[in-house]
Each structure stands twice: as structure tokens, then as C-alpha cells.
Amino acid sequence: MAILSYRDAVGRALQDSMREEPRLIIIGQNLAGHALKQLAETYGKERVRDTSISESAMVGMAVGAAMKGWKAVVMIAYADIASVCHMAIVQSAAKLHYLTNGRLDCPVIIRLPIARFRGHGPEGNEVGASWFYNVPDLNIVMPGSANEAYWNFREALQRPTPTLFFEDRSIHTRSGDVAENSCGGKAQVTRFGEKLTIIAAGRAAALAEDVADEMAKEGSRAVEVVSLGCIKPLDKETIFASAAKTRRVLIVQDEPPLSGYAPYICCLLDELPAKQLKMAPRIIAGADQYLPFWDERPFLPSLEEVAAMVVAMMR
């Protein structure tokens, strides 16, 4: 379709959705005056709705509007604030479809930009996706590329259940081709390799791609990268196919290791026939601690760490 930056891909998805879905509204803060000036001018303040700093009510209202057949995108300033509207996400949004026996849908996107490396401190640099993994019916998206960002956004508005859209600001300027066909809900093999699969999402997926590219420069075609894009529901097929091919799996996630897609995928891989994998899957995860204002990087997976693990696993 076009080469876009990750940031612009999200913007384009929002624009295209507003154009194509007349019953879509956007709820957020500082939209007309700052964040979505253009959209606010085009669609007016009826559909681009500025609110006070009231995240719990913003999400709850999106769910109420969904009861009347509307769709909504709720713009949260940054991902940590999901804690403020946790009640509305878990009790109101996620349970609507189930509690009404499927008679009401909740096609609501809660947009949660991860604000890493911006000096926000521990109340402003968390991911928080793992707070939500055990909430049934709650879709979790964490794009690692422009393509995944665009299509997972579009796809989310077609779902009967709500979606947390974890947009990683640290890769906002990374550009990529947005394909003609949707990859929404599907993991992507973004680098092809023979000997080892790295599975990751968001920034960690971009990191994995960088490792694969570095090795490719040195003539190695060892590393394959599966970028999840959508964490929940999880595209097991693509994961299993790649694991069966390379027979070594490394899973990288930015969040601490006690929950998240990494330990879960690790468990899933146990379903593979015995000896299918040459070795037990390995995980590189964020440290089990908060990320200090001063420097977040020492506590997050790094290029060097991933590259070293790849070498160690292939030895």
C-alpha cells in the first residue's frame, strides 16, 4: 500500500477507519487542540470527542456507546494509565459480549502508547500488557512494525470484543511497507532463517529483526523472526510452523518474566512432539523490577543480550 512510519501507520489506520465507519467515534484528551487536530477538523467534535482527564469514564462511555451499535477508539495518554481505567476495561468492556450472551458487541480500541525512554519514571514507562493476559475476551495487540500497526488496528474494529492497542513509541519512527492484505490477528515471519526462531512483539520484535539483520550482514541466514503483532488471540500456527522448521526458539519480551507471552509460548511449545525442538526454548525478558527514571535500558532486553543468546543457543 505504502511505506509508512509506525506512527503514521497508526494515524492512517485511524483516518481510514473514521472515513469508512460512520458510526466510529474517538474519545480522548487534547484531541482537537493537539493530538488529532486534522481529524477533529474533518469529522467535527461530535465524532472526535474531547473529554476531561477521566479515563475510567472514557472507557465506560465507549462501552455504553457500543451497546447502541457504535464503535469507539479511546485515546489514553500513555500505557501506565490503563491502571486508572482498569475497572472499565475489565468489568465493562471485556465482559460485555459474554454477559449478554453475545447479543451486544464491544468493538472498542483502547489505545495505549508505551512511553519508554522518555524520562517519565516508573509511573510512565511501563508496558502493563501483562496485567491483562488473563482477562478473557480482551484482545491484546502490540505491533512491531507499521504493517502490523495498521492492520491490527483495522482488524480490531471488526471484532465483537475490545482490544488493547499497545503502541510502542520507541519504534514510532521505524518505517516499513504496509501491505495490501491484512495481517490483523496474525503473526508475521518478518525475517527468514534456518536455525533459530526469535518470537517477540513490539519493540522486542524490532530488536530481534535488528539482530537478524546484523547476522545477515555477516552472511548468516540462521535467525528467523516471528513478530506477533497480536498477542491475544495468539497465532499458534505461525509459531509452531517456524519452531518446527528451525527447531530452536528464543522468546523475547520487555515485560518481566512472571507472565506475558514469553512464558505462555514456552508452555505451548511443550505440545510439540518429543525431540521436535533441539533444545528447550529460552526466554529473555525484562527484569522483575521497575524501570528507573535514570536509565531504563539496563533492565530491558538489549541487542547485545539477544545476539549473545543466539550465539550461545547455536553453539
Place this chain on the structure above:
Amino acid sequence: MTSMQSAQDFDHQNGLEWRLYTGMLTTRLFEDALIRWEHEGKISAQTFPSKGQEAIAIGCCLALERGDAVIPSFRTRGAMVAMGITIVEQLREFVHSPLAAGGSRDAPHHASWPERGVMPGSTMIGGHLAMAAGLALAMQLEQKGEVSLAFFGDGTLGSGDLHETMHIAGMSRLPLILVCENNGWEMATPWQKVRKTQSLIPYAEPFGFATRSIDGNDALEVYNAARWARATASNGQPVFLDCMTFRAGLYSSHFGEVRGNVEKDLATWEQRDPLKRMAEWLMGHGLASAEELQRLTRQEEEGIEAAFNTVRSEG
């Protein structure tokens, strides 16, 4: 102590008015320097400057007594200054000095010195108010007459935590002072777009708060109101001070100026600048000369630069 003491009562430069002036001056120059250093790449922390609003922090905190507790907003650096936290101590948090009391973990605008009454705030708008009420609850139990004071922006009206806190504090007669830095804007959104009245008093009064609307750019008025508030809260009625002001500086060092069409307002409020007014008061009462104030500014600037050099040599 009242602000109407005659000039003879003043130990020169130790009098209240001088302390109000120097507190505001230090805050202004320090924040200017922080923004400059950030743009020069010497530090990497967001600053949310309180320029034009300094009288609120300084006036309120100088009215407190030993044992009282303060929770600053993200825009109340003056609270740290007035509570006696030196520039060196504050700067250590920015540069991760080995002597930084908080270890540079929290964002520097939320840095805390609990043993000196400066408590950790919250990046979640409104989140710190319930903690301020909890401090007040402990103080009520301990019966030493101490009070808890929290600063917050007018955008906090949207936060459920403010209303929940006011409900409980009003009913429980907590020794709590809520101080609103009412600058009429929440980021890029003017108050008219998100609430019915600029004043927050109509929202606070029914909960059982004693209230006062004050000129937040008049340091003496703020100080006197805060003395009244302290006495009232200490006697078992929570107080809401609505300090009318205007942000003369940037929203933040990262985002810059985000408000549209504020040139006229900026010019009007420039005339009401709290530092300028306090300087005029001092000179009008024969307590300072223009040269003396200029010299003081230079001294302060040099002191701030020297503090930066000190903390940089610590690590």
C-alpha cells in the same frame, strides 16, 4: 505572623516578603536552567515549568509548620524549594549522583524527601490526592495538629480520585488542604471546553470543605490564605484553596507551548507576574532596591550553575 508587619520588624532579607521573593526567584531560575540544560543535552528529564505560578507553591509551603506534609503536583517544583530542599539535593536526582536521596528512580518532578515533609506524588493525575488524605488521616489519629497539603492542576477535576478524596475527607474532617493551581488550561484544552465554571469551589464546597478563591499570583495573599487554611484544617475542617493563575511557560520542555491563541493572555498575565509584583512590593516598602534585586538574581544564577557543577563532580 501576618504580612502586614511594618518594615522595622524585618530582619532584612529574613522577613517573610523576602523569603517569598527569593523562593519564587530560585524556582524560576532553576526551572529556566533545567530547560536550558535539557536543550543543551546536559540532562534528560522533562520539566513542567511553573513559570508564572510560583507564588502558589512558595506561599503555601512557607505557611506550613514542622511535621506537616506536602505532595507536589508535577508542576510544583517550588514546593521542594520552599520546603528547604536545596538545588544540589534536587539536581542529584536529575543526574543520578551517587548521593541522590531517591536514587534517581522516580521522575525528578516527583522526587521526594519524606523525612522533610516532601512526599512522593503521582504521575497519574489525581492519584496523589487520596495519599494526601491518608497522610491527613494518620495526622488526625496522632493528634499533633499537623496538616497535609497537596497541589494539583485544575485538570484534576476530571479525576474520580479527587471527588472520592473530597467525599471522604469532608466526612472525616481530615486535616487536609487541597491547593488547586487553577491556570485555566489542561494541556492544550481551555477550561471552557471541559467544565462549567473555571472555579472548582462549587465542586468542593458540598463535600464539606472550607473554601477560598485567591489570586494565585499574589504571594502574600497565597501565604495569608494558607495560614488560614492551616489553622482551619488543623482544627478539623479540610480546606480547598482555588488559586487563580496562568501558566506563563511551556506545558513541558518536551511538548513546548501547546495552547492556541494565548498571546494576549500571556501579555495580560505578564503584568501580574508574581515575581514582578513581589519585587514591586519590596521596593515600594523600601525593603529592596532594584540593584539589590538584580544582584540577587545574578547570585542565584551563579549558585544554580555552581550546584550543577557540584553534582556533576559527585559521580
